[in-house]
Amino acid sequence: MSKDNFLKGAAILGIAGVIVKILGAFYRIPLNNILGSEGIGYYQTAYPLYVLLLTISTSGFPVAVAKLVSEKNALGDHRGAHKVFKVAFLGMLIAGVLTSIFVFINAKGIVKGLANEDAYYALIALVPALFFVPIMSVFRGYFQGRQTMTPTAISQIVEQLFRVTMGLLLTYHLLDRGLPIAAGGASFGGSIGAIAGAITMIIIYIFQRGKIREEIKDSPRNEETVSKIIKDLLIIAIPITIGAAIVPIMNSIDTLLVFKRLESVGFSKAEANALFGQLTGHAQTLINLPLIFSTALAISLVPAVSIANTKKNYREIKNITSSGIRTTLLIGLPCAFGLFILAEPIIGLLYFKLSPEEIISTGEILSILSFGVIFLTLVQSLTAILQGLGKPLVPVANLAIGAVVKVFLTYTLTGIRSINVKGAAISTVTAYLIAALLDLAAVHKYTRLKFNTKEIFIKPFISSIGMALVAKLIHVSFINIIGDKLSTIIAIIIAAIIYFVLLIITGSLTYEDFKLLPKGDKIANKLIKLKLLKR
Numbered sequence: 001m002s003k004d005n006f007l008k009g010a011a012i013l014g015i016a017g018v019i020v021k022i023l024g025a026f027y028r029i030p031l032n033n034i035l036g037s038e039g040i041g042y043y044q045t046a047y048p049l050y051v052l053l054l055t056i057s058t059s060g061f062p063v064a065v066a067k068l069v070s071e072k073n074a075l076g077d078h079r080g081a082h083k084v085f086k087v088a089f090l091g092m093l094i095a096g097v098l099t100s101i102f103v104f105i106n107a108k109g110i111v112k113g114l115a116n117e118d119a120y121y122a123l124i125a126l127v128p129a130l131f132f133v134p135i136m137s138v139f140r141g142y143f144q145g146r147q148t149m150t151p152t153a154i155s156q157i158v159e160q161l162f163r164v165t166m167g168l169l170l171t172y173h174l175l176d177r178g179l180p181i182a183a184g185g186a187s188f189g190g191s192i193g194a195i196a197g198a199i200t201m202i203i204i205y206i207f208q209r210g211k212i213r214e215e216i217k218d219s220p221r222n223e224e225t226v227s228k229i230i231k232d233l234l235i236i237a238i239p240i241t242i243g244a245a246i247v248p249i250m251n252s253i254d255t256l257l258v259f260k261r262l263e264s265v266g267f268s269k270a271e272a273n274a275l276f277g278q279l280t281g282h283a284q285t286l287i288n289l290p291l292i293f294s295t296a297l298a299i300s301l302v303p304a305v306s307i308a309n310t311k312k313n314y315r316e317i318k319n320i321t322s323s324g325i326r327t328t329l330l331i332g333l334p335c336a337f338g339l340f341i342l343a344e345p346i347i348g349l350l351y352f353k354l355s356p357e358e359i360i361s362t363g364e365i366l367s368i369l370s371f372g373v374i375f376l377t378l379v380q381s382l383t384a385i386l387q388g389l390g391k392p393l394v395p396v397a398n399l400a401i402g403a404v405v406k407v408f409l410t411y412t413l414t415g416i417r418s419i420n421v422k423g424a425a426i427s428t429v430t431a432y433l434i435a436a437l438l439d440l441a442a443v444h445k446y447t448r449l450k451f452n453t454k455e456i457f458i459k460p461f462i463s464s465i466g467m468a469l470v471a472k473l474i475h476v477s478f479i480n481i482i483g484d485k486l487s488t489i490i491a492i493i494i495a496a497i498i499y500f501v502l503l504i505i506t507g508s509l510t511y512e513d514f515k516l517l518p519k520g521d522k523i524a525n526k527l528i529k530l531k532l533l534k535r
Contacts, residue, residue, distance in 0.1 A: 065138060066302055067306045069084055107120055125187035128188075132197075167185070290373050304388065325443075333461060334499050376432045376436075389447070467502060
């Protein structure tokens with residue numbers, strides 16, 4: 001898989017991610033209005049457990065499937081690649097059955113243990129999703145291993161579309177039966193989405209089956225045993241699953257620490273809850289938005305690096321690694337600086353029902369968390385590179401080190417009244433900074449890549465700083481003329497245009513980058529004629 005192909009794959013998944021996030025935003029706003037705080041409480045009680053169980057059952061195996069399939073296809077062993085898919089499918093089928101039965105049988109006990117028995121319907125409604133999502137994840141991993149990202153993108157959009165439409169319809173229709181049942185309707189929207197996404201992947205597979213059979217015909221018959229495939233899958237999947245579970249577990253511990261430490265320095269339960277809501281409900285949500293693109297890039301990086309590593313093509317490994325890090329910073333840096341420079345105005349724009357004091361407080365939290373975007377996006381891409389190199393335990397260990405530091409800092413800093421919940425934000429940024437630096441050192445060690453500091457770091461940094469300064473200048477200049485909200489919107493739009501211009505001026509964008517865009521080659525050729533771009 002060439003550098004261009006993996007970037008195209010990332011672009012496809014990135015576009016799908018934007019659509020999915022827009023649909024998700026459309027879903028959460030009316031859902032909050034329909035259910036209110038109480039109903040959303042039932043919904044949110046069930047959702048974290050669902051996410052944790054899905055993380056355990058699906059996070060590692062799609063990556064493992066993609067890696068093994070890409071490696072075997074690179075060697076022309078299409079029969080072996082398809083056997084990996086079949087073995088993984090059976091494994092995920094069993095995982096789906098076990099997790100869904102576990103929740104179905106223990107749902108009442110689970111919600112009772114969470115001291116929220118009215119969340120029963122919201123939890124039980126997610127049982128079908130626990131069965132279908134693992135199945136869907138294997139199909140996605142198989143096609144990603146074949147360097148075909150379109151099936152994953154299509155299924156993501158279909159899944160979210162059904163989740164949003166059916167979830168809202170069911171919630172509204174069941175509202176007369178009480179909030180607990182209506183929250184169950186909202187949850188069941190997720191199950192319907194999972195079923196639709198799985199069916200979409202199966203249909204795509206059926207249409208591709210003829211091509212797959214032709215490839216298998218020409219493949220050698222020296223197949224690996226099922227036990228060997230299972231062993232290879234587990235060797236890759238288990239470390240990734242552990243790594244993926246660290247963040248949700250860390251966040252759960254963090255939640256307990258923040259509340260207890262805030263109360264220990266004199267904040268009431270209501271005040272502690274409000275501060276925690278500002279951190280996780282408002283600021284953290286915005287930090288997650290840039291991850292749409294970095295996650296897409298990471299998914300595309302694993303098979304790309306894996307293929308180059310299988311072929312011992314060290315030059316290609318270095319090219320892909322360098323391009324992956326550069327593209328990550330082209331995403332992470334402007335998002336971080338933009339959120340930092342316009343933190344308070346953005347909070348005021350999006351969460352207009354907050355009081356002025358809450359907007360200021362949440363803006364301060366966001367300004368701290370904004371730097372975490374740089375390190376978190378880097379961690380995602382560097383983790384993918386190390387996984388592709390067959391070193392999945394390295395980023396897990398690095399993230400675990402960051403997590404330990406985070407817990408220590410959260411406990412210490414949130415116990416200082418003047419810092420309070422901002423201490424949790426500082427600890428989050430520090431944790432990902434440590435993990436990113438350790439991952440970067442590991443990538444350098446295993447690839448022997450000499451980083452082109454100017455191309456990878458300095459040019460994106462200069463472009464991002466210039467964009468942020470323009471954004472601040474525009475906002476300050478227009479705020480007294482057209483108001484805070486409109487000036488924020490204009491500042492963001494102009495800043496995006498300025499960033500694009502600065503990328504061209506500094507030479508951060510290449511001809512190959514433009515080829516990823518629709519009709520990008522035509523745009524690039526015009527810029528070359530204007531002597532704004534080099535081929």
